[in-house]
Amino acid sequence: MKNNLVTDIKTAVNLFRDMRKERKNGCNIEVKKVVDVPIINCGPTFLNTVEGCRLINGEYQIFESAKQAYDKLSQDEKYKLAHAPKDGEFIARARFWKSVLKPVMDSKQYRTSMYLILSWYIHIKQMSVKGGAVA
Known part of the structure; x- marks a missing residue:
């Protein structure tokens, strides 16, 4: 003292x-x-992506495998994925997820995850055509 x-x-x-x-x-x-104010910068997470939000409603193991693959991405890639795809970006984004998910999942999980992601892309596209909000 x-x-x-x-x-x-x-x-x-x-x-x-x-x-x-x-x-x-x-x-x-x-x-x-x-006064010092602590700041926590978590950055984007898998649930900040439309793909993460779509896959969390599916099979737990599919979500976990996809999340682990997402966690290995660079910060730049994570920030790019934080927004829903716009016109002209759907195909490139689907190919990106194909390359990321295929190595970490068995064939059944991979097909299920890609089906869920692509069906959500279709939903996003339909909502933008109708003038609705895009989730």
Whole structure:
């Protein structure tokens, strides 16, 4: 306790001395209380993608395999996948997921996951044609 008190007093004296020195040099000194606020940046997750939201409603093992494959992607790829595909992006996005999912799933899981993803792409496309909101 005494060591902390002495250290705090030394710090205050040094700060006061530095402030007076700078004020004499013509600087405008303003003292403000600053509070550290912790910031957590999680970045995008698999559930930030339309594919993740679609696959979570299916078989647990399919979702887990797809999530593990997603977790291995770079941050740039994850950010690109965080938005629903727009016109002209559906085929490239389906091919991307094909290349990501095929190595980590057996053939039945792969077919099921691609069916779910493609059916959701069709839904997105139909909603955009009808002028509805895209999920």
